[in-house]
Amino acid sequence: xTTDLSLDDDVAAALAExxxxxxxxxxxxxxxxxxxxxxxxxxxxxxPTAVRTFPGGLRPEIAHLTPKQALSDLxxxxxxxxxx
Numbered sequence: 858x859t860t861d862l863s864l865d866d867d868v869a870a871a872l873a874e875x876x877x878x879x880x881x882x883x884x885x886x887x888x889x890x891x892x893x894x895x896x897x898x899x900x901x902x903x904x905p906t907a908v909r910t911f912p913g914g915l916r917p918e919i920a921h922l923t924p925k926q927a928l929s930d931l932x933x934x935x936x937x938x939x940x941x
Contacts, residue, residue, distance in 0.1 A: 864872070876886040 872887060872890075873883060876883045879886060
């Protein structure tokens with residue numbers, strides 16, 4: 858949500874100084890400070906979760922094999938017993 862807010866010069870200067878000191882954008886600092894003062898702890902946003910992604914799809918060298926062919930290529934007795 859975007860809202861225009863008029864701040865007194867001294868408040869705006871202090872907020873800008875603190876944002877620069879912390880190395881965060883002004884709007885983020887304002888949100889954090891207002892949230893701490895006026896909102897309960899349950900409404901605080903969570904930190905983003907890092908999710909590792911991996912390329913999808915089949916490996917080209919085995920994409921044409923059936924599961925039985927792929928397992929038989931492993932040359933493992935256990936798999937051969939399971940296939941029978």
